[in-house]
Amino acid sequence: MPYRPKTTVEQWRILQAVVDAGGYAQAAALLNKSQSSLNHAVSKLQNMLGIELLEVKGRKAFLTQAGEVMLRRSRMVTQQVEDLERLADTIDKGWEPEIRIAVELAYPKQYLYQALQAFYPESRGSRVQIIDAVLTGTQEIIHEKRADLVITGSVPKGYLGEPLYVTRFIPVVGKQHALAQATQLELTELSQQLQIVIRDTAQKPQEQGGWLKSEQRWTVDNFYEAIEILQLGLGFCWLPDFTVQAGLADGSLQVLNFSSGSEKLAPLSLLSPYEEQLGPGSKLLRQLLLSVHQKETKDIPCKINSLSN
Template identity: 25%
Template sequence: MSRWDGIDEFVATAEAESFSRAARRLGLSTSGVSRAVATLEERLQTRLLYRTTRRVSLTDAGRAFLARARRLIAERDEALASVGEDDGDPRGLLRMTCSTAYGERFVVPAVNRFMLSHPKLALEIDLDDAVRDIVSEGFDLAIRFGRLTDSRLIAKRLASRTRRLCAAPSYLTRAGAPRSIADLAAHTCILGAADTWPFRDGEREIAFKPQGRWRCNSGQAVLDAALLGLGVCQLPNFYVDAAISDGRLVPLLEANRPEDEGVWAVYPHLRLLPAKVRLLVEHLEEALSGQG
């Protein structure tokens, strides 16, 4: 029996809070994962997990062991990567996550081109507008926006994007154009996922809370509503630039446009960054430069 037996299964189960979800992540059977964790507990003479019919949770000993087990796995994987990638060609599985719309439009096409040049690499991309905990969920890389605060992560700026306020000519004919941020209180706003809209007034940052009768957490859906004249919207520029250029949308309060926000590649602190992550980040930096 290897001294590693059960450690990967334990970490995956603890993070997923489920033997079945851990099994799917590892490509194993649920019973096999459960047996491996039970054997590990027997070897350690310590219960690591509480089991119920609905979920799995950590004991105090399990919580303490989880942090050490993650470090062991990370160091093992770093060591294996450093040997396996001596020829400079990345290999193994790379797991990454990104928001849905930006991922579909910019990141996935760039990653697909990267994959053509690296046939030994396997890829798993999770497109999700929720901010995932890439350390606990085992992701190698994430693409994030704006300010970053997680000290467990290293961030490299890839590109930038900005948000633009706009409305269709048909709406502005009916309601008029806002002349100031305060004027927006009298307008019908098309609401997306954000509860506030950022603006700048000179050196001041202003967060305006929009009000309206329409809300959807899809940027594409917000764009469609704006094009139909349902109200004023604020969206990342990659949604609206083409419609503004051809006159289907009219930009508003451009002097109050918020500062550009960064598009970042973020990844966990590791003493040795795997070549698969390093090379993909370099590729994305080149591919996304100038994209919004």
């Protein structure tokens, strides 16, 4: 006889919510369900499996050793079900009504806008939502599959990305800053200076990249807010080359001069969190974006030749 499951996907989703939220009461508020219904669902799940998954200590629920193993596997199952439902939705609707593209702030959007300009006549009325993301915020979007396309500075394990662009991060200050005219600086000298940093957009940000050794830091939402502060003569910041061109040209910003190289390179890639369920509109926009960069790469020799003449 064919195997008949003892448990339901909904029961596993409830277990995941209880663990992720840290307790039954918190999960009930998150799922808009009664706490008693969640208790009943998890209790029935444990009874059907014949093993204890959770133990309650005080007001918090903790996974047992067996629960940790089962929860890990259950996330894979619920994700597969979600992917199947998305695939069915894509097949049913055909051309998607909305396309979400998450973009790391370190990426120059001029290339995306060129792709969107070519996409518009073919878009069939699809709405396009552009989501700005920074650092681990971009990773969260990928793992939670909150966008159709993502331009990211780090491709997580299990995903494949198409290389797009390499951004150079340059350390700069305003022309009024005490370090503006200094030469042969050491990186250690910056530890006592005010550093301007860009806010990580993750719900649970993790400081795992960049130079963050200053005793005093001010955090802003984007590079252009950072530039406005720098131009007042306050602080220093590593900024993408394309954001500081105007400031360097008019002299309001100055590059910090170090005894050893201080530029940082950030390779950016394009990926889709759920490749198999990607709709035709998203596929077209992806191809157009890749084409923009392919054209840019072909034009580089011409630019070099024109500079050398």
